[in-house]
Amino acid sequence: xxxxxxxxxxxxxxxxxxxxxxxxxxxxxxxxxxxxxxxxxxxxxxxxxxxxxxxxxxxxxxxxxxxxxxxxxxxxxxxxxxxxxxxxxxxxxxxxxxxxxxxxxxxxxxxxxxxxxxxxxxxxxxxxxxxxxxxxxxx
Amino acid sequence: xxxxxxxxxxxxxxxxxxxxxxxxxxxxxxxxxxxxxxxxxxxxxxxxxxxxxxxxxxxxxxxxxxxxxxxxxxxxxxxxxxxxxxxxxxxxxxxxxxxxxxxxxxxxxxxxxxxxxxxxxxxxxxxxxxxxxxxxxxxxxxxxxxxxxxxxxxxxxxxxxxxxxxxxxxxxxxxxxxxxxxxxxxxxxxxxxxxxxxxxxxxxxxxxxxxxxxxxxxxxxxxxxxxxxxxxxxxxxxxxxxxxxxxxxxxxxxxxxxxxxxxxxxxxxxxxxxxxxxxxxxxxxxxxxxxxxxxxxxxxxxxxxxxxxxxxxxxxxxxxxxxxxxxxxxxxxxxxxxxxxxxxxxxxxxxxxxxxxxxxxxxxxxxxxxxxxxxxxxxxxxxxxxxxxxxxxxxxxxxxxxxxxxxxxxxxxxxxxxxxxxxxxxxxxxxxxxxxxxxxxxxxxxxxxxxxxxxxxxxxxxxxxxxxxxxxxxxxxxxxxxxxxxxxxxxxxxxxxxxxxxxxxxxxxxxxxxxxxxxxxxxxxxxxxxxxxxxxxxxxxxxxxxxxxxxxxxxxxxxxxxxxxxxxxxxxxxxxxxxxxxxxxxxxxxxxxxxxxxxxxxxxxxxxxxxxxxxxxxxxxxxxxxxxxxxxxxxxxxxxxxxxxxxxxxxxxxxxxxxxxxxxxxxxxxxxxxxxxxxxxxxxxxxxxxxxxxxxxxxxxxxxxxxxxxxxxxxxxxxxxxxxxxxxxxxxxxxxxxxxxxxxxxxxxxxxxxxxxxxxxxxxxxxxxxxxxxxxxxxxxxxxxxxxxxxxxxxxxxxxxxxxxxxxxxxxxxxxxxxxxxxxxxxxxxxxxxxxxxxxxxxxxxxxxxxxxx
Numbered sequence: 001x002x003x004x005x006x007x008x009x010x011x012x013x014x015x016x017x018x019x020x021x022x023x024x025x026x027x028x029x030x031x032x033x034x035x036x037x038x039x040x041x042x043x044x045x046x047x048x049x050x051x052x053x054x055x056x057x058x059x060x061x062x063x064x065x066x067x068x069x070x071x072x073x074x075x076x077x078x079x080x081x082x083x084x085x086x087x088x089x090x091x092x093x094x095x096x097x098x099x100x101x102x103x104x105x106x107x108x109x110x111x112x113x114x115x116x117x118x119x120x121x122x123x124x125x126x127x128x129x130x131x132x133x134x135x136x137x138x139x
Numbered sequence: 140x141x142x143x144x145x146x147x148x149x150x151x152x153x154x155x156x157x158x159x160x161x162x163x164x165x166x167x168x169x170x171x172x173x174x175x176x177x178x179x180x181x182x183x184x185x186x187x188x189x190x191x192x193x194x195x196x197x198x199x200x201x202x203x204x205x206x207x208x209x210x211x212x213x214x215x216x217x218x219x220x221x222x223x224x225x226x227x228x229x230x231x232x233x234x235x236x237x238x239x240x241x242x243x244x245x246x247x248x249x250x251x252x253x254x255x256x257x258x259x260x261x262x263x264x265x266x267x268x269x270x271x272x273x274x275x276x277x278x279x280x281x282x283x284x285x286x287x288x289x290x291x292x293x294x295x296x297x298x299x300x301x302x303x304x305x306x307x308x309x310x311x312x313x314x315x316x317x318x319x320x321x322x323x324x325x326x327x328x329x330x331x332x333x334x335x336x337x338x339x340x341x342x343x344x345x346x347x348x349x350x351x352x353x354x355x356x357x358x359x360x361x362x363x364x365x366x367x368x369x370x371x372x373x374x375x376x377x378x379x380x381x382x383x384x385x386x387x388x389x390x391x392x393x394x395x396x397x398x399x400x401x402x403x404x405x406x407x408x409x410x411x412x413x414x415x416x417x418x419x420x421x422x423x424x425x426x427x428x429x430x431x432x433x434x435x436x437x438x439x440x441x442x443x444x445x446x447x448x449x450x451x452x453x454x455x456x457x458x459x460x461x462x463x464x465x466x467x468x469x470x471x472x473x474x475x476x477x478x479x480x481x482x483x484x485x486x487x488x489x490x491x492x493x494x495x496x497x498x499x500x501x502x503x504x505x506x507x508x509x510x511x512x513x514x515x516x517x518x519x520x521x522x523x524x525x526x527x528x529x530x531x532x533x534x535x536x537x538x539x540x541x542x543x544x545x546x547x548x549x550x551x552x553x554x555x556x557x558x559x560x561x562x563x564x565x566x567x568x569x570x571x572x573x574x575x576x577x578x579x580x581x582x583x584x585x586x587x588x589x590x591x592x593x594x595x596x597x598x599x600x601x602x603x604x605x606x607x608x609x610x611x612x613x614x615x616x617x618x619x620x621x622x623x624x625x626x627x628x629x630x631x632x633x634x635x636x637x638x639x640x641x642x643x644x645x646x647x648x649x650x651x652x653x654x655x656x657x658x659x660x661x662x663x664x665x666x667x668x669x670x671x672x673x674x675x676x677x678x679x680x681x682x683x684x685x686x687x688x689x690x691x692x693x694x695x696x697x698x699x700x701x702x703x704x705x706x707x708x709x710x711x712x713x714x715x716x717x718x719x720x721x722x723x724x725x726x727x728x729x730x731x732x733x734x735x736x737x738x739x740x741x742x743x744x745x746x747x748x749x750x751x752x753x754x755x756x757x758x759x760x761x762x763x764x765x766x767x768x769x770x771x772x773x774x775x776x777x778x779x780x781x782x783x784x785x786x787x788x789x790x791x792x793x794x795x796x797x798x799x800x801x802x803x804x805x806x807x808x809x810x811x812x813x814x815x816x817x818x819x820x821x822x823x824x825x826x827x828x829x830x831x832x833x834x835x836x837x838x839x840x841x842x843x844x845x846x847x848x849x850x851x852x853x854x855x856x857x858x859x860x861x862x863x864x865x866x867x868x869x870x871x872x873x874x875x876x877x878x879x880x881x882x883x884x885x886x887x888x889x890x891x892x893x894x895x896x897x898x899x900x901x902x903x904x905x906x907x908x909x910x911x912x913x914x915x916x917x918x919x920x921x922x923x924x925x926x927x928x929x930x931x932x933x934x935x936x937x938x939x940x941x942x943x944x945x946x947x948x949x950x951x952x953x954x955x956x957x958x959x960x961x962x963x964x965x966x967x968x969x970x971x972x973x974x975x976x977x978x979x980x981x982x983x984x985x986x987x988x989x990x991x992x993x
Contacts, residue, residue: 091568
């Protein structure tokens with residue numbers, strides 16, 4: 001049971017890592033002018049809700065299996081995702097808005113956010129891996 | 140007297156010359172301290188300074204710069220002078236040049252105690268500050284009407300810029316009406332790495348190589364460039380017109396075209412609901428277009444089309460050969476389709492008769508309509524489909540809230556909250572439909588202009604998005620009615636006249652490049668930012684201005700000049716692809732006092748207005764207002780910290796920034812940013828749109844209008860132009876103190892002018908200029924000055940036409956007598972006065988002083 005929880009969290013975390021890398025690549029494509037703002041933002045906006053769901057899934061799994069420390073570790077990121085999604089002003093075309101992305105350094109802040117998330121997910125990946133191995137050994 | 144102690148010379152290698160110290164004793168007592176040598180230069184005339192507090196002696200001397208009164212060439216660096224001991228009289232007159240400070244700079248740094256100085260407004264509007272460059276560079280530098288920087292002395296590092304607490308940015312008006320040299324050569328010389336166009340500020344290493352002034356790369360001069368067609372000489376590339384003018388226009392070759400240049404295509408989208416017909420705009424529009432049909436910019440390929448809409452969308456078949464225009468109605472507004480493919484956008488020359496028939500018939504066609512709904516969204520979608528193949532301009536006329544179909548909007552304004560002092564809500568769009576549509580249009584090179592002629596709330600915040608991101612313009616006529624509001628009707632007519640006939644550029648892009656080390660991080664204006672410095676403008680017109688904010692990424696220590704280049708690639712209305720290039724060059728400085736000396740207060744105020752509007756939409760209005768006040772407080776605190784030990788009482792500002800608190804107070808009282816006074820939401824949003832998209836002169840007149848007394852204008856100091864004598868009354872401060880009942884005053888706010896006549900104004904004026912016997916017989920809604928043959932009338936009219944000379948949109952004119960609404964508007968512009976919700980100017984200064992002492 002423990003092992004199953006950790007295996008699914010591991011898979012979830014892998015998906016989140018790949019997603020972060022994809023976000024970083026798309027944002028840096030925009031910075032280097034390989035794609036235009038509209039194409040970039042529509043690609044990124046497509047993955048906002050899947051990311052939110054995946055992160056929420058990981059958090060809930062940890063909650064349900066009563067691993068409090070990891071749960072508390074995941075909670076800020078999950079709530080930040082939800083906050084970011086809810087706080088989008090009505091007139092904007094999603095979290096990534098092509099008319100605003102070049103203003104006020106938004107591109108840089110999105111890039112930073114994606115990097116931080118990547119680092120966080122890598123950390124979580126190793127935590128889950130270790131815990132999964134422990135769980136498998138103990139079974 | 141100005142005193143400077145330490146003399147730093149920046150990048151020069153000169154040393155301070157102690158031997159140049161003049162008569163010690165009297166000098167030291169004057170200066171209040173010794174000084175470690177300086178260079179003296181004799182100015183041509185004595186310049187007396189107000190006595191300065193000895194505390195200023197800690198100021199490091201700015202680099203000596205050539206003053207404008209000095210002829211001859213001076214490189215933008217320091218030239219050490221060593222002079223024999225001057226006499227004392229020469230000395231006192233030389234104090235202006237003490238420490239190598241030019242008079243120009245010393246004048247802009249002269250400390251002004253704002254609390255004591257009652258008359259800070261100069262009698263004429265101050266010209267933009269001149270950058271401190273050599274005369275050669277100054278002559279070829281870009282005109283400040285086109286390209287203006289908030290700081291004419293660029294700080295060397297970001298740290299220095301942060302110390303000054305002033306924003307660094309550029310204000311551009313790139314497509315302004317002007318005559319400029321057109322380069323017809325086949326090769327356009329550009330830098331190989333950064334693609335900058337060759338400009339007057341590059342350096343030629345030898346006759347065959349040139350060094351880019353933006354990225355410092357050395358490029359080769361192509362052979363064709365060595366020949367100068369103007370002087371027919373060979374081997375002088377620096378005499379070519381591209382290198383002698385900072386504003387040039389190139390003819391672009393086919394490398395600069397993604398597709399063959401498009402023809403001019405104009406589509407008019409007209410609201411014909413009951414509301415629209417009631418307001419009567421259709422008559423005015425049709426008449427105006429009929430009068431200007433010949434003058435629409437374009438050539439033989441120009442196309443025109445009309446779409447009207449109420450609860451359905453109507454197209455007009457104007458195929459040449461038909462006996463009369465044919466109306467096609469599409470009632471499926473959820474999935475609008477184009478009924479026929481060809482003849483909805485027709486060639487203007489070929490179908491001119493049909494177009495005229497349609498325009499004559501249109502007002503009558505809908506007089507008995509009972510439709511009250513408006514399907515603007517579907518009409519815009521139809522327009523998009525119609526124009527997608529070619530691109531062009533769509534002009535939308537809307538008179539109410541769109542209530543049907545895609546993009547329908549709700550009424551969001553609560554009339555009870557109009558005078559709220561707390562946050563103003565609903566400043567941003569309610570839906571992203573119009574933004575998405577604008578981006579689609581921008582991608583297909585369609586610009587959408589919006590004329591909103593409504594009397595009720597129409598959610599301009601959402602509707603304006605369709606113009607903002609497709610590089611269109613927004614026009615708003617609140618309470619438009621062709622009978623009850625003739626002033627608005629006249630304004631609409633005049634504006635249409637300009638709008639239909641002004642120059643236009645299609646499928647344009649603009650790129651702004653800066654010297655290595657500077658980068659642009661925020662853009663303001665109506666366009667779509669396609670990539671980091673590429674602005675996509677579907678249409679470009681001569682009446683819109685843009686602003687950008689910059690930051691200093693790397694230190695500019697190894698250059699003495701910073702350059703900026705704006706290149707606008709567009710298709711003219713005659714189908715020619717052109718590139719308009721403007722280049723601006725400014726000196727780089729390393730001292731904080733020099734940064735303050737070069738501050739351009741009008742540009743700073745406009746940039747701050749743009750920033751405040753962004754902040755009020757993204758965060759809240761009160762945040763934006765606080766940020767504006769903090770901008771003044773921080774800047775004056777930084778100035779005070781720079782020149783230490785100033786007397787604590789009084790609010791000291793350098794002369795260059797003495798109008799800063801006044802302009803910020805005026806901004807805080809603008810419709811866009813004010814709280815506590817009843818402001819309709821649409822008017823507020825429109826004021827925000829104007830502040831973000833107008834060129835600088837218009838914004839300054841809007842923010843701080845010009846007030847003149849015109850009943851006693853004399854010929855003293857008048858301008859004599861082309862046999863007319865134009866009186867030059869001085870500018871008055873915007874306070875009711877300056878108004879008297881015995882006078883008549885003219886307030887010039889840019890888009891509207893008020894003539895306030897005092898109750899006891901002398902009857903000669905009323906009779907000779909306004910054409911009425913006495914004050915009592917003046918009508919309460921006069922909107923123009925009659926042309927009478929009296930000297931007073933001629934003089935007044937000459938003055939007013941001189942004011943309106945270079946303006947593109949003529950202002951509405953109101954004679955203010957008793958009419959409540961014009962009276963309120965007039966008095967709201969007197970920004971120095973106290974109102975029940977806002978400070979007077981003096982109180983604002985005290986407030987700033989209080990904040991500074993925290």
